Amino acid sequence: MGIEKKHRRSRKSDLPSELTEPAQRYLHRQSVLGRHPKTVNSTSGNLDIFMEFLHERGIVRYQDITRDDIDAFIPAQLDAGYSNHSVEAQVSCARRLMTWLAVELVIFDNPTVNWIFRNPAKRKLGLVLSVDQVRDLLSLPDVGTLIGRRDKALLETFYSAGLRLSECCGLKVFDVNLSAGTAKVFGKGSKERVVPLGKHAVYALRDYMIGVRPELATHSRGHMAGDVLWLSNAGSPLTHTSVVPLIQRYVRSSNLPRETDSHTLRRSCATHLLQGGAHPAAVAEILGHRCLRTLSAYLRTTITDLKKTHEQTNPGA
Secondary structure: OOOOOOOOOOOHHHOOHHHHHHHHHHHHHHHHOOOOHHHHHHHHHHHHHHHHHHHHOOOOOHHHOOHHHHHHHHHHHHHOOOOHHHHHHHHHHHHHHHHHHHHOOOOOOOOOOOOOOOOOOOOOOOOOOOHHHHHHHHOOOOOOOHHHHHHHHHHHHHHHHOOOHHHHHOOEHHHEEOOOOEEEEEOHHHOEEEEEOOHHHHHHHHHHHHHOHHHHHOOOOOOOOOOEOOEOOOOOEOOHHHHHHHHHHHHHOOOOOOOOOHHHHHHHHHHHHHHOOOOHHHHHHHHOOOOHHHHHHHHHHHHHHHHHHHHHHOOOO
């Protein structure tokens, strides 16, 4: 993988307020709408790049942007050494800002209409494990130890509910309803949803919550444990910075692809549900996706599998 060149960045204080103030109002609006802080921060960085480009072209107001300026943006960013992926994100953020400015009547002509950068690099489908590979991963924790039983429950929960890393780490004890086989999670934008848990996840969670977590909580100093579901060996909350290497340790001790991570389990959950006949709308609800379009990558994976099966088994293929 090539190293992306560093673009020379001017200080934000050097940019005209006619550019920065509307952008700040837009970012504030995104925060109010519940966008994740990391998303808002990433958007802010991309908009800084867009504003710097405009400033270098002598543009001090969004009203003065022409289609020629917009068309010059992508070549300039590629020449500056930004990757296709980065330029794609910059274009998306700039276009959304301009659309919002048009809605707010800050500008009356939006030159970014139909402006899009299609990454010429072939998009690879994210890694999806087979059912057998998932079983192999879930069997790795040593259930003869407290930590192994915790890790077993953690991995089962990731896969069974298709949770994001932040969602799983954010679970509280009372979010899990073992009798109903469900868990309440808070996804992107702090949106709450209830997800089903499979019987294996319920079994592992019951074992953890009854036989492991209370023991780990005794190691906690003061009230560190609180009502957080996942605890470390020291009794403190298990954070995403701990879970990532935890999963990697199991992956490295197996024959699984090295890029396997928590999101691989989420992606595998969705794919296996679709392959098993689940309706896409139900899968989108479980995953916390707002629209079916987001499932396109998973659907593409299942279609690929179907085509392979068709080619291997259909006499006329």
